[in-house]
Amino acid sequence: MSIETLRLRLYHSLFQRHGNTTRTHFPADQFIHPEPQMEESDMPKRYTLPLHVAASAILLLALSPVAAAMDNGRAGCMVALEDALVQLAAERIDSVLGAVAGSTRALGDTYARLAAAQVSQTPPDTRRWLALRTTLGHTTGLQSWPGDPKTAPAYQASYPGFYSYNGEALSNAVLRQLDLFERLTPAFRTAYESFPFSWVYMTTADNAMMIYPYLPMDQAINNGMPTETPYYRAADFGLRAVGWTSPYLDLVGAGMMITASYPVYDGESLLGVMSRDITLKELAMSVLLHLTNANSSSALIVDGNGLAIDATDPDLAAEIDRVNSKARGAVLYYRTAGGIEGLGSRDAVASSSIRVNALVEQVLGKARSGGATVRFDLDDQNVLAARIKRTGWFVVLIRPQVACACAS
Numbered sequence: 159m160s161i162e163t164l165r166l167r168l169y170h171s172l173f174q175r176h177g178n179t180t181r182t183h184f185p186a187d188q189f190i191h192p193e194p195q196m197e198e199s200d201m202p203k204r205y206t207l208p209l210h211v212a213a214s215a216i217l218l219l220a221l222s223p224v225a226a227a228m229d230n231g232r233a234g235c236m237v238a239l240e241d242a243l244v245q246l247a248a249e250r251i252d253s254v255l256g257a258v259a260g261s262t263r264a265l266g267d268t269y270a271r272l273a274a275a276q277v278s279q280t281p282p283d284t285r286r287w288l289a290l291r292t293t294l295g296h297t298t299g300l301q302s303w304p305g306d307p308k309t310a311p312a313y314q315a316s317y318p319g320f321y322s323y324n325g326e327a328l329s330n331a332v333l334r335q336l337d338l339f340e341r342l343t344p345a346f347r348t349a350y351e352s353f354p355f356s357w358v359y360m361t362t363a364d365n366a367m368m369i370y371p372y373l374p375m376d377q378a379i380n381n382g383m384p385t386e387t388p389y390y391r392a393a394d395f396g397l398r399a400v401g402w403t404s405p406y407l408d409l410v411g412a413g414m415m416i417t418a419s420y421p422v423y424d425g426e427s428l429l430g431v432m433s434r435d436i437t438l439k440e441l442a443m444s445v446l447l448h449l450t451n452a453n454s455s456s457a458l459i460v461d462g463n464g465l466a467i468d469a470t471d472p473d474l475a476a477e478i479d480r481v482n483s484k485a486r487g488a489v490l491y492y493r494t495a496g497g498i499e500g501l502g503s504r505d506a507v508a509s510s511s512i513r514v515n516a517l518v519e520q521v522l523g524k525a526r527s528g529g530a531t532v533r534f535d536l537d538d539q540n541v542l543a544a545r546i547k548r549t550g551w552f553v554v555l556i557r558p559q560v561a562c563a564c565a566s
Contacts, residue, residue, distance in 0.1 A: 248544035266432035282333035339368040362430035393419040442468035455557040462550040492518035
């Protein structure tokens with residue numbers, strides 16, 4: 159069996175069940191079955207690889223291109239190894255995004271099935287829901303926790319938030335949706351626990367919303383009309399598929415985020431949009447820190463326009479937080495003056511790091527010619543970048559230039 163065959167088999171095995179430990183925060187089944195049915199009996203659980211399996215996988219995945227190159231008599235130092243590691247980092251992020259997309263789609267399909275089955279059921283318990291409501295402005299919150307209705311749970315407590323953005327009145331359609339929300343709560347909780355640095359929420363076409371974990375009323379009233387938001391409009395209504403927002407700044411302090419949104423239909427009738435937010439810092443750091451070491455290497459992630467998403471360098475990371483927080487939006491880019499001008503955005507701000515701006519500008523330029531990775535030298539540094547297929551972002555590794563003489 160060839161090394162490349164082992165590499166492919168081991169890559170597939172990364173997404174199988176291995177034991178019952180819970181260090182990994184994404185459901186392995188979502189990778190193999192992108193459209194799980196999300197019944198009560200097969201809701202996703204958290205899985206992880208034993209350390210020795212993960213280590214062996216990374217070594218084989220990383221070293222197989224090197225071995226292939228050596229077999230052909232054209233190995234060069236650590237070039238192939240670095241290419242493989244950066245590509246693996248990009249693939250890891252892409253796979254996690256794929257798992258989130260699959261989970262979002264599964265939850266949306268579950269809601270559609272429940273809604274279709276609800277037609278012949280008894281009318282909603284109108285009196286109960288009216289007794290549970292609290293209205294501020296045009297936002298009505300419904301109690302979803304046990305005990306005193308005046309003692310609301312804390313931010314991100316393990317309860318769903320139920321909201322209607324139609325004032326105090328609750329239409330018959332919204333009352334039915336609240337019944338569906340209650341039935342969907344176990345699936346939401348399980349989905350969140352499988353990937354705990356994200357929000358899970360359903361927005362109906364009638365401007366009712368269920369969100370997990372709990373979002374307090376004083377923050378829910380800042381949402382505006384949900385059906386007019388970027389996360390609702392990000393759904394791919396034409397293809398009835400998952401769509402993605404551009405990276406954005408979370409205004410309650412979670413940093414840079416991205417949202418997967420999936421349109422939910424009953425036949426030709428739009429029921430609403432199922433969404434999942436991802437906190438990018440936790441996802442990025444779980445990958446980027448494995449690329450850097452004590453030799454002054456650093457890594458960062460940018461989108462296809464050079465928008466700064468995250469960086470391992472503390473100064474760069476602090477600048478992302480500082481500039482975006484001040485602007486209350488994602489405005490910091492790693493671009494030169496010419497690149498910023500070409501964006502055509504009045505809000506775009508260039509990083510204070512001239513060096514990083516210049517190298518990202520080159521990454522974006524060289525990436526237009528295609529190829530799995532981009533590699534070049536800039537001043538005294540080696541730069542290597544790999545594209546994240548699902549989003550078009552780039553993982554960029556920057557390391558001190560190392561001269562090496564290798565025998566073929």
